[in-house]
Amino acid sequence: MQDLMTEEKTLDQNNSFGVVVVGGGVSGTAAALVSARSGVRTLLIERDTYLGGIGYTGLLQHICGLYPNGETFPTGTLNQGIVQEIIAHLAKLSPQKTIKKMGLVYVLPYFRRDLLSVFDSLCGNERDLTVLRATTVLSVEKANTEITGLVINRSHTAYKIFPRVVIDCSGDGVVSEMAGASFELLPQEQLQMSACTVHLKGIQDRDELLAIKVSYYLSDGVRKHILPPLLRFSTFTPGDSPDEGYLKVNVSGLQSKDRDKKAFEYASAVHHYLSNMIPVLKGSYLAGSSMRVVDREGRRVLGEYILTDDDVIHARKFDDGIAKGAWPIELWDMHKGPVYRYVRSGDYYEIPLRSLKVKGIPNLFVAGRCISASHEALGSTRVMGTCMTLGEQAGIAASFRVRNSMYSRYGNESLHTSL
């Protein structure tokens, strides 16, 4: 981890940065790395004490969205660049984790601790990157249409930061909202379901059918009014060793005040019920849980283009396409459960740069989960593989804008572009 004292000193001495990235999830870390590598002084601000966002907090096991779909086993990634670098580092740490077919798509299994150490080490190697963990953006200052300052809270002290360009990788579009950008946020009951995952240990003689049995008994429990209806969409996935697994409890409509507590109560209730119904789970126990409820969907910030489900399903390409996606539209609906719509086999769609450019605020970009996309299109773009590339591309665009505006101040107008 980067030395916190060094970080504080940087803050006190010079609070001006070319690019400030808010949110150190998979998209924000990629954005910050790429921006710093272009020689632009870059700051990455993360609320938690660790990087990785949902990729770490959510107890996930697979990186989705990295590979083409179709019958042929993938020989490479759909996008080039940062995803290839990250998965090469992951492979060095855990070579046993290799591409896996899941239904009609391909995923990369990973250990979340590996993701954390890859992100820490890549960020630690960048001279032009400062990472502030345990730091929260509180407010945004603007002059005319541009962001001129961010107020951040670090160790109960407020600091003011002066960015030239900001990238909102907060997952929930919090900076964009503070900056007055337009966004779409569906009512709770129409949002994709959120989730809390618990790690189970002590499973005896786990068999191949356990995931199916879990689904069956949950539906049965709901039908008999033993469990609330939404708990029928909880899922089980096996862990690496035969005595472990992950129970993902999908929830919806919980009030923000105590939703983590409530979701954990649901998870405990599901585990208790299943332990009584399925003999191999009898001696199992909760060995850990996701640190908080994690959201599949929040604010979708309005950009210069809104990616639609039509674009995704019909594999549309754009002149300013900067990222490829082939993951299906995967919607976790609180009434229907997961519903999938697939991109044509062997094909992919593109996400245009305009979906990362926030409408009306020229020095603000978005990347990751909060890009400008419809509710349905987000069902595909939100997976980690795609989010990393979106972060990378926002980092390229933001640092390009900083470098070009520096040149244009010295009179070289020809370098001033629409970025």
Ligand SMILES: Cc1cc2nc3c(=O)[nH]c(=O)nc-3n(C[C@H](O)[C@H](O)[C@H](O)COP(=O)(O)OP(=O)(O)OC[C@H]3O[C@@H](n4cnc5c(N)ncnc54)[C@H](O)[C@@H]3O)c2cc1C
């Ligand atoms: C239940 C569930 C299961 C999923 N399963 C998979 C899967 O198996 N495979 C897959 O590839 N994808 C999966 N996803 C999707 C994927 O994990 C996320 O969409 C993706 O990780 C989002 O990355 P991100 O960087 O956009 O945002 P996030 O990971 O949400 O990161 C945003 C970061 O911003 C920080 N932040 C927020 N506000 C502030 C602030 N004011 N100041 C400072 N920092 C702030 C947060 O702490 C967080 O670290 C799943 C998602 C969910 C919810």
